[in-house]
Amino acid sequence: MDTVRVRFAPSPTGNLHIGGARTALFNWFYAKSKQGKFILRIEDTDQARSKKEYFDEITFSLNWLGFHWDELYYQSRRFDIYRDYARKLLDEGRAYLSRKVPDAGLEQAVQDQPVEQGEAIVFKVLPQKVAFRDLIRGEISFDTEVIKDQVLIKSDGTPAYNFACVVDDALMGITHVIRGDDHISNTPKQILLYRALGFSLPSFAHLPLILSKEGGRLSKRKGATAISEYREMGYLPEALVNYLLLLGWSPGGDREIIGTEESIRLFDIAHVNKTAAVLDLDKLDWMNNQYLKTKDPSLLMEEVLPLLEKAGYIDTNNFDRNYVLSLIQLFQARLTTLPDFVERADFFFRDDFPLDREAREKFLSKDLSAEFSLFIERLKKLEPFDIAAVESAFRDLVQELAIQSKVLIHPVRVALTGKTVGPGLFEVIYYLGRERTIARLEWWIKGG
């Protein structure tokens, strides 16, 4: 059995977005599940629209997702190859030369002529039936009546998509062409070219497209967000991969959270869905939280550090590692995305943290300076100053004052954090430290 070889062939005319990432994902999973090779082919035949920055974004994102490629090719460096094969078809009389005619479209030119500047090489499509067995959809057949003659080499000398694609897939030994649904109608055109060139056919698998919430395919205006943006929004690659994989495939057994290794073991292209899926960001959020809360805190910290530095909260060359690690653990289960930490833990890094207006009105509108003062007194005497001690000091106080814990807990939290939500109050006090806690409470006693 030959080694499985699959390819992901993006065009560097835009970023890698969700749809492309999922195509790459299924190719990569298929390759891994078959111990095959994953090839990256840059389809940069459109010199005007291809941009280095897009290439950079695409390759960066693929690596970030963990889809490392075994081989890399650029179509722009293979123009001679395409021309040679087109020339061969021309010599065999299976293609003809044509000049671009403004209104009439293609016009057959006289044969046995050398290819001149400004002439395209066009493949003659003969009437016949073309059928293939799609790995996901089964038998699909077309009648070539609906297929026009195909441009092989454009009049500017660059190859047309379907032709370059076929020549490359054949020459690169691609065994399985796994791509989006939108290529189904390209498949018969390509099969005709495989036959004409005497190449053997690869297997085809067409993945269902991802639809936007409003219906219709993903587009810039309809949620075709670049993968790099998801990274910036604070999603973990493992969560994104898990989510995307389950959008069209299921490991069975009611599994939702499933790691890459296990997915590779269970993956089977034949069980990929035939139906288009709608992107559900709510579920991605849930999944990201699932990964965030179980991720190794020190690894999580590495992801958060750059964000803290950017916010000006720490100097990554000089900061208390254990302290930040503790804070991460305090918030870990409460995060949806990475930046949530920076926003919600701000009061640990700055004294001028924002104060929620409603929180202030709800919990600090009435004068609690007497209670705050009493609590400060207890905190000053606390030895040792740890979570349990802080809690018992607080509990003793509210008991003596004959009030419910929550009557004082909420105001204190708002005074210390500016928020009504967050980790347990006693942890907050402990990690804030005696000094800062007292200082913030005193500030309120003095009138806020």
Added chain:
RNA sequence: GUCCCCAUCGUCUAGUCUGGUCAGGACAAGAGCUUUUCAAGCUCUCGGCACCGGUUCAAAUCCGGUUGGGGACGCCA
């Protein structure tokens, strides 16, 4: 318009190939437990086989049609 593909809760899906388990799970939504708020966790609720016909003792599952959705019809990729 022509051709191609698809059809299970609002969303992602299991089940369809190899008809026969109250159509199962997850997200979202709602309720509750826990509690110090939020998150997490746990429990429960809501909600679906697009429609019509056929085959069969039996259809989400097989067949046909209808409707609906999507895609493709470039010297873009």
